[in-house]
Amino acid sequence: MSFQEPEARFIFPNPFLTVRLDDSEALNRDLLKEIAKRQKAESGIGRSNQMGWHSATDLFERKEPAHARLAAELRAIVAACTAKVMPDVPKDLLVRHEGWINLSPTYALNAPHDHPGSFWSGTYYIKVPPPDDPTDKYSGAIEFIDPRGSMGTNSRIETAFTRSKFTVRPAAGTCLLWPSYLKHWVHPNRSSEDRVTVAFNSWFPRGSQRPRA
Numbered sequence: 001m002s003f004q005e006p007e008a009r010f011i012f013p014n015p016f017l018t019v020r021l022d023d024s025e026a027l028n029r030d031l032l033k034e035i036a037k038r039q040k041a042e043s044g045i046g047r048s049n050q051m052g053w054h055s056a057t058d059l060f061e062r063k064e065p066a067h068a069r070l071a072a073e074l075r076a077i078v079a080a081c082t083a084k085v086m087p088d089v090p091k092d093l094l095v096r097h098e099g100w101i102n103l104s105p106t107y108a109l110n111a112p113h114d115h116p117g118s119f120w121s122g123t124y125y126i127k128v129p130p131p132d133d134p135t136d137k138y139s140g141a142i143e144f145i146d147p148r149g150s151m152g153t154n155s156r157i158e159t160a161f162t163r164s165k166f167t168v169r170p171a172a173g174t175c176l177l178w179p180s181y182l183k184h185w186v187h188p189n190r191s192s193e194d195r196v197t198v199a200f201n202s203w204f205p206r207g208s209q210r211p212r213a
Contacts, residue, residue, distance in 0.1 A: 014147065016166070017081045017177040021073060021124075024173030028126045030066035035101055035126075035196060048185075052108035059099030059198060070124065070198065074099065074175070078120055078202045081177050099200030104140065108195075110186035112145065118180035118201035128172045129193035139190040141169035142176070145183045 021027070035055075044053040060071045075097065082089060102110070115121040123142065131139035144166045167187075170176060178184075180201060189195045 012148075014179060014182060015081075015085045016144075017085070018170070019077050019081070019175040019177070021173045021175065027066060027069060027073075028172055031070060031126050031198075032196065034064040034066050035103065038101070039103060048110045048113040049102060049104070050109050050111055052102060052104040054103075055101040057098045057100045059101070059200065060097045071097070071099070074122070074124065074198075074200055077175055077177065078122075081120070093204050095202055096205055097200060097202045099198055102195075102197045102199055104186070104189045104195040104197075106190070106192055107188050109188040112183055112185040114183045115180040115201050118203045120177055120202040121180040121182075122175060122177040122200050122202075124175045124198040124200070125170050125172050126198065127194065127196040128169065129189075129191040129195060131190045132192055133190065136190055137169070138167065138187045139169070140195045141167050141187045143167040143185055143187065144178065145185075147182060 038055060039053055042055060044055060046054065059067060060075075062068060062071070075095070078095060078097070079091075083091065104110075128140060133139075146164045168176070180203075
């Protein structure tokens with residue numbers, strides 16, 4: 001018996017995008033200064049963060065110069081990633097954003113969660129200190145959980161397609177973007193220094209296509 005070449009299609013894929021900002025060092029230094037002032041003045045809020053400081057979700061409305069520069073970069077990143085993953089989506093869609101600072105001291109972590117009500121979620125890395133133990137691969141790493149559920153032990157083979165989790169610890173100046181339904185968590189910061197990131201959500205509100213002139 002003979003057969004034709006198999007036609008392979010991957011259904012329900014999950015895009016995961018990584019963007020590296022050019023010349024991010026100066027931006028990150030300015031952000032750390034502005035964040036330090038905010039932390040002294042604001043008590044913060046509690047979400048998935050265990051320990052640490054979580055700012056209000058007003059990053060995209062802040063007037064501090066570095067906050068505003070980062071917000072502009074994140075808007076452009078979301079637009080570029082949307083166009084890359086979904087080139088057929090109209091480029092004139094209205095997009096809404098919210099973002100916040102996560103400052104994580106030693107042992108702080110983020111519990112497993114997703115971001116309901118959004119389309120994209122992301123993290124920008126401002127400060128990623130090395131762990132006190134140089135062999136520690138997971139200090140402050142973000143880990144994503146397979147949304148397909150368990151494939152069962154009988155069907156498990158070790159490939160990128162069948163992995164049940166994906167873990168990454170990006171360098172400062174890196175932005176990650178993923179669909180908001182992907183459940184994820186952040187490993188404890190096992191460094192004596194604070195880890196500082198920006199988390200954000202983006203979505204396309206109902207009726208978001210701008211009217212034609």
